[in-house]
Amino acid sequence: AQKVTQAQTEISVVEKEDVTLDCVYETRDTTYYLFWYKQPPSGELVFLIRRNSFDEQNEISGRYSWNFQKSTSSFNFTITASQVVDSAVYFCAFSTGNQFYFGTGTSLTVIP
Amino acid sequence: ETGVTQTPRHLVMGMTNKKSLKCEQHLGHNAMYWYKQSAKKPLELMFVYNFKEQTENNSVPSRFSPECPNSSHLFLHLHTLQPEDSALYLCASSRRGFYTDTQYFGPGTRLTVL
Numbered sequence: 001a002q003k004v005t006q007a008q009t010e011i012s013v014v015e016k017e018d019v020t021l022d023c024v025y026e027t028r029d030t031t032y033y034l035f036w037y038k039q040p041p042s043g044e045l046v047f048l049i050r051r052n053s054f055d056e057q058n059e060i061s062g063r064y065s066w067n068f069q070k071s072t073s074s075f076n077f078t079i080t081a082s083q084v085v086d087s088a089v090y091f092c093a094f095s096t097g098n099q100f101y102f103g104t105g106t107s108l109t110v111i112p
Numbered sequence: 113e114t115g116v117t118q119t120p121r122h123l124v125m126g127m128t129n130k131k132s133l134k135c136e137q138h139l140g141h142n143a144m145y146w147y148k149q150s151a152k153k154p155l156e157l158m159f160v161y162n163f164k165e166q167t168e169n170n171s172v173p174s175r176f177s178p179e180c181p182n183s184s185h186l187f188l189h190l191h192t193l194q195p196e197d198s199a200l201y202l203c204a205s206s207r208r209g210f211y212t213d214t215q216y217f218g219p220g221t222r223l224t225v226l
Contacts, residue, residue: 032212033211033212035214037217043200043202043219043222044219044220045202045204045217046217047214047215047216047217091155095211095212096211096212097210097211097212098211100157100211100215102154102155103154104154105154
C-alpha cells in the first residue's frame with residue numbers, strides 16, 4: 001500500500017521558536033513525488049514545494065526548509081523563527097504516476 | 113485575475129435545491145480537479161478532468177454532477193444534497209492530468225446543506 005502519514009495532529013509553539021512538521025510516506029515505487037501545502041484559515045491550499053524521489057538535496061526558502069531522507073521515508077518541514085502568520089494546517093502529499101495521496105494535516109498554532 | 117478562482121465562496125442550500133459551483137483557472141493548465149474537504153477527514157478527490165475529458169470519478173454519488181466545457185472552466189452541479197455533504201469544496205488545476213504535476217488550488221466554496 002502507498003500512503004503518507006502526518007502523525008502530529010496539532011502543534012503549538014511560541015513565536016520565534018523553530019518547529020518541525022513530520023511527514024512519512026510508504027511506497028514500493030522508485031519514482032514518486034512529495035509535496036507540502038499550507039492551508040491558512042481562509043481555506044485555500046497554498047503550494048509550498050514539490051520534490052521528486054531522485055533529488056534528496058535539502059531545500060531552504062527563507063524561513064522554510066525541507067529535509068528529504070529516503071532512508072527513513074521522510075520529508076520533514078521546518079519553519080525557523082516562527083511567526084503568527086505561519087498558523088495554518090500543513091499538508092504533506094505523495095504521488096506516483098496514477099495516484100495522489102494527501103496526509104491528514106498538521107494544525108500549527110503560533111502563539112504571539 | 114490570476115490563479116484559480118471559485119464562486120461562490122459560501123453557499124447555503126436546502127436539500128431540495130439545485131445549485132452549481134464554478135471554478136476558473138487562469139494558469140493555462142489542461143487538467144482540473146474537484147476535492148471535498150470535510151471536518152476532521154482527509155481531502156477526498158472527487159473528479160479529474162484532463163483536456164476536458166473526465167479521467168477520474170472516485171465513486172462520487174450522482175447528486176454531484178461535474179461539467180468541464182473547456183480546460184479553463186469546471187463546474188460542480190448539486191441537486192438533492194444531504195446534510196453530510198456540507199464541506200469545503202476545493203478546485204485545483206495542473207499543467208497536465210498527471211498526479212506528479214503540482215496542483216494549484218482555489219480558495220474553495222464552503223457549502224452548508226440544511
